[in-house]
Amino acid sequence: MKEKILKKREGFEGQQLIVVPKKIAADFLTKDPITRQLYITDIGYYPRARFHYVKRTVGVGQHIIIYCIEGRGWIEIDKKRIDVLPSQFIIIPSGMAHKYMSEEEDPWTIYWIHFKGDISAFIVELILQRAKNYKLHLTYNETRIRLFEEICLNLQKGYSGDNLRYVNMIFNHFLSSLLYEEKFNYSGKEQPDDVIAHTIGMMQERLDQVITLQELSGYAGLSISHFSAVFREKTGYSPIEYFNHLKIQKACQYLMFSSATVKEVANRLGVEDQYYFSRMFSKLMGMSPSEYRNRNKAVEQ
Template identity: 85%
Template sequence: MKEKILKKREGFEGQQLIVVPRKISADFLTQDPITRQLYITDIGYYPKARYHYIKRPSGISQHIIIYCIEGKGWIEIDKKRVDVLPSQFVIIPANTPHKYLSEEQEPWTIYWIHFKGEISAYIVGLILQRAKNFRLHLTYNENRIRLFEDICINLQKGYGDDNLRYVNMIFNHFLSSLLYEEKFNHAGQEERQDIIGQTITMMQEKLDQLITLQEFSQYAGLSVSHFSAVFREKTGYSPIEYFNHLKIQKACQYLLFSAATVKEIAVRLGVEDPYYFSRMFSKLMGMSPSEYRNRNKTAEH
């Protein structure tokens, strides 16, 4: 039986809709070194969008994000239909057949964005790795909505070069809030760190000491092998490599903002052999401590 669908031809009360002129996209967005990586082509907000229906048998050339904050609907992507509920967002890859419909009794309220760019397909791929049937759950966050509203407000101000760069750099942050929701939700908030986070804090407090892998694992309350595996999974580095990175980070500060010799800096960082310290520094920074100091020394006035 063929489904009966009521379609809304007019707009929705309180809606926002901004379409970036295609000439702007061609003349600037696809040419500028910043914006050509990732840029918005269309953006909108549809509150309580009853009978909102779209059907695109061949898809469109842009990727689409639909973020539902209220009400219900469904989206069919490449012949797979998923229900869309509050606090869910759906990603529709470019050139993918799709259609969607807002529920009549509880129509959805959605934020949506169309976007393109050299790295857009890669970002969509990252999102799809986390998504189930093109859909992810999101915790409602006012800061994310503010990012969206900031994009809209500034696009309404015109299409100057600086404004377009600013808007699309915000969009990068907006996408990061979707892809790395946990980090975004905890930004600026006090939180109980996991054991790896606690260990890293301990590393930062003990940069003047020489600490073994066994001591790190003992602090974490894990076996050496399990601790090493979990630490690498969390950070991408072994515990000792990470600790050395923090030491070199601190060494750079000493070299730039103090008159301490290389030997004195090595001692401050718990490394008794200054030659070993210099080799470690050179390996990570691509130059010796002295070269680093000379290249980056603040000019005296």
């Protein structure tokens, strides 16, 4: 009897999804001495993800971690079907065919990460040595969740070199909490606020608008030339370029989890010219918005 599967395309209430642009990976992550060792390509959180289903007949080019904190689901890998329960995580090696699904009556809540890097295969092997059928049990730990949330929070602030090093070094800590749970000890420390951080926060709140360099420098209380110099020193990018990165990050979410047309997505991000938006998206992501959407649809076929 053929398996009946319902698929959800519009996303899940309260979800998070961040995809690091291919250009950022190629220009920085694969070259920097720190990040090239181990780096995140995609990260997300799906709460109560009813009808969540993914099938990849040839796997993907990254390793995958799925950490279930409540509900139930299953994964099929290496010709084995494995039930996934709360406080369990699954590791899926790069290039391995798999499919997984949330249970309809008791849908899972999961944190998930795709990652690569020079030492990533070695890390996966260490995890597999401790796992049974690609699965490990973890005691729920709020500080581990905070690590995940801090990665997401900082990735949402953009792709400066320091930011990318920071989040991927946190990711190393996150992985150590999976591998060496008994040794895991985390003491969170807030990063100090500054004028650039405040300005980036304002950018995030106004992704649906057009903001001029003059407005940004005025918000920061600095001259345009001084603000631009300080911003580039802190982030590695000009203020407008950085703002566009944040817009494309949000565009990925619209394309992945809504049926909005490319023109509608552009309008939601304050870009009236659909073709300018498509060029901006293609430059950063390495493919057009339509190609990006179709690629993710194909993943779930």
